[in-house]
Amino acid sequence: MWSVYDQADLFCITTNASLDSENNLVMGAGIAGQAKEKFPGLPDRLGTMLRENGAYQEDEPYGMLFDEETKIAAFQTKQDWRDDASIKVIAHANVRLFAWLFENEGQEVHLNYPGIGHGNLSKSVVKKLIQHLPDRVHIWQYE
Numbered sequence: 261m262w263s264v265y266d267q268a269d270l271f272c273i274t275t276n277a278s279l280d281s282e283n284n285l286v287m288g289a290g291i292a293g294q295a296k297e298k299f300p301g302l303p304d305r306l307g308t309m310l311r312e313n314g315a316y317q318e319d320e321p322y323g324m325l326f327d328e329e330t331k332i333a334a335f336q337t338k339q340d341w342r343d344d345a346s347i348k349v350i351a352h353a354n355v356r357l358f359a360w361l362f363e364n365e366g367q368e369v370h371l372n373y374p375g376i377g378h379g380n381l382s383k384s385v386v387k388k389l390i391q392h393l394p395d396r397v398h399i400w401q402y403e
Contacts, residue, residue: 261291261372261400262298268331269367270360272324274374275306275334276341277349283307285325285334286341291372291402292334299330306334323349323356333360337375345379347389354389361394373401 265271273295278286284303287296296303309325325334335353337345353374361369374390375381383401390399 261370261402262294264370264398267368268370269364270326270333270369271331272333272335272357272369272371274337274345274372274377274379275325276338276343277310277336278339278341279307279310283311285310288341289378295330295332299332302327302330302332305329323352324360326360333357335371335374337379345375345381345386347375347381347385350374350381350386350389354393357393357397361397367396369397371397371399373399377402 273291275292276286280286280303282304285306287293287303305327306325323336325336327333335357337350337353339346339349357369357371361367373383373386375386376383393399
């Protein structure tokens, strides 16, 4: 997926909604961990967005956070990094993605398949949520 980063209008990576002891977004595994390595300030900026926008709540993640500096969107799949992914959280992030697509007509989005890997959901369950995304959203799956 990183091979198309430069061409993407929006590069969505799956994340959680957990903050560490320094109030940074926890980004320790999967594509989130890779993004943290590529963009060291990203966890701090995303954590700040969660706190300053009043969006971080224990029972409802924000859905998607947009980092303009990197054109990365944190597509939340779970509340706590230790939990399995949640269909409810993915559905909420999906709604936010549809809103972004409406506001940014014609722009291309790349998203890694949400909730499968470290989220432990089956691809068939998640597919029901993402199958209606338009063709300009490219879904990537790590093999």
